[in-house]
Amino acid sequence: MKRRSKIFGVIMILFMLVLAGCQNESSSTEAGSGKSEEKEVTIKLFSAHGQFRNGQYGYERIQEFMKKHPNIKVEVTYAHGKNWDDTFLALASSNELPDIIQPTGNFLIGDLVQNGWVQPLDAHFDIKDRFPNEVFVEGVNMLDGKIYSYPRISPKSGSFMLYHTDLMEEAGLDPASPPKNWDELLEMGKQVTEKVDGVYGFAIPLKDSAAAHTLLLARTLQPTLDGEGFDFQKGRYDLDSENVVKAIEFLLKMKDAGIVHPNSPTLGLLDYQGLFANKQAAFGFNAQWIVRVNQHELGGVEDYNVAEIPVLKEGDRLYQGVVPGTYDAYLTKSTKHPKEAAELLKWLTSKEDYYVGQMKKDLLLPPHPDLIQDESNYSSEQLKKMAQILEDTVVYRPVYESNPGAFEAKKIEKTMAPPRLQLNDIIIGAYIGEMKDWKKELTKLNDALNTRLDEAIKKAAAEGQDVSRDDLTFPNFDGKSNYNQ
Amino acid sequence: MISKSTISEQKLVSNELERKTRKKSGLKRKHYMWCYLFLAPQIILYLTFTLWPIIGSYYFAFFNWNGIGWPTEIVGWENFVEVLKDSYFWNAFKNSFVYTFFLVIIVVPTSLIVALILNSPKLYGAAFFRTLFFLPVVLTMSIVGIIMQNMFAFEGGFMNEILLSMNIIDDPINWLGGPNLAMTSVVIVGVWKGFGIKVIYWLAGLQTLPKDIYEAAKIDGANLIQQFVYITVPLLIPFLIVITFFQTVWAFNVFDLVKTFTNGGPLFGTDMVPLYIYRYAFEMDGGLPRMGFASAAGIVYGMATMVITLILGALVRKYGKNRY
Amino acid sequence: MKRRKLIRFLFHFVFLVLTLAWVYPLIWTVSSSLKTNREMFSGSVKLFPDKFEWSFLLPSNWGQLEEILQFDNYSRAWYIANFSQYFINTLLFTFAVVIIVITLCALTGYVLGRYDFPGKFLIMGAIIATMFIPAGYTIIPLWQLINALGLGKSMAGLVLAEAGGTHVLYILLFTAFFSRIPKELEEASQIDGAGFVRTFFTIMLPLAKPVIATTFILQFINSWNSFFVPLVFTIHRPDLRTLGVGMYSFVEDNSSDLAAMAAGATISFIPIVVIFLIFQKYFVDGIAGSVKG
Known part of the structure; x- marks a missing residue:
C-alpha cells in the first residue's frame, strides 16, 4: 500500500514534468522548422502592453508577419507594469536589450535617449508619412526633431462611466437614460441596490485607484486639474481644493447610502474589472480600453454601455486634457538587425495591416482620425459611443514636456521619495472611517507635493537647466478648449 | 661503562x-x-x-544608500534616529506585537486541546484527523494568502457564508474593510496555517508522559480534570515554553502572509515590520530604494525581538535541563 | 452504555465536520479551478458548478461531467500564465537546495557528533549563536554577495542564497544521531582497513537514513514554499520564478481571472501534499524531534 502510494507520487511528478517538457519541446521544434534558404534573423520584442500577450491581437499580427517574412523570426515577451520596468532595467544593465521595446509609462523618451538605449526611427523608414503630423510631439515621441516612437492608440483618450443596461432594467430604470449628475447616480444606485438581489449600485477599486477615480469627479468641477491633481492653470498641485473635497464627500455619501459594493476597499483595478464584468455592480468608472478588456480578456461582457462621468450640476462636464501625441515602440540602439526590426515596425504602423484590424477586432481606437470617423470600422456600439464622447470632450493640454527644463524638473520629481500618506491612502482612510481629519491630511499632502516639486525644480536648476515654476504654469489654459501658446 | x-x-x-x-x-x-x-x-x-x-x-545601516554599487554616503546614526522617530515604524511594530500576542494566546492552548483529543485512545481515525489538521502547514504561505482573500471577501466569501448560515452573525462582516477586522483576519489565517505543527509538538510532549503516574492517580481516586491539572500540566510546562518560543519567533517574522493577503492594508492597519522594511528596500513607489534605512529598521526590530527570544530561550534551557 | 456510545458517535461526527471545515479552503480551491469565472464571482462558496447534477457521477454520464468542468482553466494557467515554467523552476530549486543542505549538515553533524578536535566548541557555539543574534536586513548583503559572485541572475544564485545559511536544526539532528552510534562499529571498520572517508560513506551515512529522510522532507517543504528569497532574487528575472512567487505576480497581473488563479494554486498544492502524505511519518518524527531535543 505504502509503496504503491510512493509510486503514484513519483508518476504524478513525472507526468507533470513531461507536460512541462512538452511545451518547451513544441516551441523548439517550431523554431527548427522555420529554417529556410535565407539566413534566419531573430527579432526580440519586449512589450508592456496586453495587446501583445500570447493569443491577443498584436501577438496574432506578429504571427502573420512571420508568415509573410519567413526569414524573420519574432520573439515576443510580455510583462506587466512593475515587472516590465524591473526586467528592462536588468536587461539594460547587462547589455542584453531586445531589438524593440514597448515600455510602460515610467520610461520617458528623455531617459531612453540619454541612456543611449534607443535610436531614431526616421533614419530607418518613412515613419513620418505614416501618421497625421500632429501626433509627433517634441519631448513625447520626438527629441531634437528626430522621431523615436509613434502612437499605437489614439492620443485622445479618457475615462467614462460604465453601466449595465440589464441591471438598470431589472431595477425598473430606463437604460436609455443613465445618471447624468451626482444626485441621479445616488438615486439610481439606491434603486439598483434595493431591487436587484446581490447587486450594488456602484463599485470603485479603492485599493489602487481611489485617487484616480475620485479625481475624475473633482475634474468635472475643475477642468484644469490633471489625473494626478496638478492644476496647469495655477502651476501647482491642488489636492485640497474645495472641488476635491466635494468629490470625496460625494463618495462618502454614496457609501453611507449603502450603494457602494462592500468589497471596494480591497479591490484593485483588475479585481474591479472582473467584479464589474460579472455584474456585481451597476455603475462604475473606467478608461477606454475597458471595451477591449471586456471583450477579449473577460470573456465577452454583454448588456453594458458607456456614458460621460456624472457631474454635480448642469453646465459642468468632464473635460480631459491630453498631449496630442503618445509613444509606443522604440528601436533599441544595440539592435544587430535594424533592417529587419524596421520591417516589423513598418508592419506594426501600417494602417491596412495593423490599425484597421486593431479598431475592428481589438476595439482600440487608432491614432488616425479618418479611421475613427469611418462608421464601417466599428464592430462595437460601446466603442462608437466612446469615440464620440472623446471627440467632444478631449482637449490638448499644455505640453510642458517640450521644454527641456520643465521636463528635467518633472523627471527629478519622480525619483524623489513621495509623501508617505498618498491621496489614495487618504481617500481609503476617509472611506473606512479611520481618518476623521482627512481634510487636514489633504492639505498636508498637497503642501508636501508642492514642496517636492519646488525642490525638484531647484535641483534641475542646479544642474544648469533654465527652469522655474513659471514653466509649469499656464494661466491661459482653461481646461475646456485646446491650449494655444 | x-x-x-x-x-x-x-x-x-x-x-x-x-x-x-x-x-x-x-x-x-x-x-x-x-x-x-x-x-x-x-x-x-x-x-x-x-x-x-x-x-x-x-x-x-550607517549609510544613505540606494542599493546600486557600493555605499559611499555615510550618515552615522541618522537612519536609526529616523526609524525611532517614524510613527509608521511604530505602527508596524505595534501590529507585529499584537499579531504575535494573539497568535500565541490562541494557538498554544487550543492546539493542546486538539492534541489531547487526538491522543485519546477513544478516538477512531486519529491519524486521519491529524493529517487533516496538518495539511495547511505544508501549503505555500503566499498562495494561502491569495486564496484567503477570496475566503474573507464580504460578498460570497466562505467566512461570511458559513457564519451567516449557522446564524452566528446576522449581517455579513467586512473582514478586510477596516484595520481592526483586517488584523483579526490575518490572525485567524495565521492561526490556521501554523496550528497543525503545534498539535504535533504537543502530541510529542504527551507521548513522553509516564503512564504509571496516571494509574496511581486513578487508584487514588483522582478524576480526569484533577489528573489533567495536577499531572499533565506540570509535566508539560517545558513543552509549553518551547512551543511558545517557536510560535513567537514564527509570528514575529511573518512576511509572506501579510504581503499576499492584505499587503499591510487597509491604511497600514496590518502593516508589520518585515513588510515595512521590505517596502523601503525593494518597493519605493516612484522614489529610489533606501537600503541603509531598511537595514537600520531591521536592526532596531531585531534588538527588540531578541529580548523576548532570549528570555524564552533562557526558560527553554532551564526547563530543558530539569527534565533529564 | 448506549448513551455513551451515542455521545461518542456524536463527538466523532462534530469533530469530522470541524476538520473538514478546517481543510475547506483547499477543497474550495480545487473545486473553483473547475468552474467558470462567472460562477466564482456569484456565490463562490458552492463546491459544485451550477449545472452539476449528482447523476453526472455515474460512469455513463461522464461525458456531461466533462462538459461542465472547466479544464480550460488549467491550460490557461499552465501555458499562458507560465505555470509550466514555474513548476520546473520550483522542482529544480527545491531539489538543489535539499541536496546541498543534506550534504552540508550530514558532514558537519558527523564530525561534531563523533570527533574531538581543537576549535570544536567555537564552531558549535558559532552555529548555535546564529539563532539568537539579531540580524539587520540580511537579504541586502546577501543580494550583494550573490551579485559579486556573478550569480545574481541565475538559478545557482537563487539556490545558494536559500541553501547557504546555517541550518541549525538539521545540524543538531545529525550531531545527536551520530553521537549515539556505538564506537565499536567504527573500530570494526577501521580494522577492515577503511579510512575516515570510507567509514563515513559506507558505514555511517547509510545508518543515518531516518535523519536524512527527516531533513529531506522538512527542507523539501520549506524550499517548495519559500517565498521571500525567490521574491527578492527574481525581481529582475521573471523566468526564474518559483510557484509561490509566480502565483503572486500572476495575481498582480491578472486578478480578474480567478478560475485560472485557482487552477494555478491547485498545481502548486498537489505535489507538496502528495509528498507530505508519502513522507508523513518522517515529517512528524522530525518535528517531534525538534521539540524534544
Missing part, C-alpha cells in the same frame, strides 16, 4: 616513545585534517552566507 650503556638504553627507550607519540599525533593530525575538511564547506558558507550578511546589515 655502565652508565654509558644505561644512557644509550634510555635513549633507545625515549626514541621508541618519541616515535610512538609522533606516530600517534600524526594519526591525530590526519584525523583533524579530515574533520576540518568535512567542516570546510559549512565553515565557508557560514562565514559568507550567515556571518557576512549579519555584519553587512550592520555596516550598511
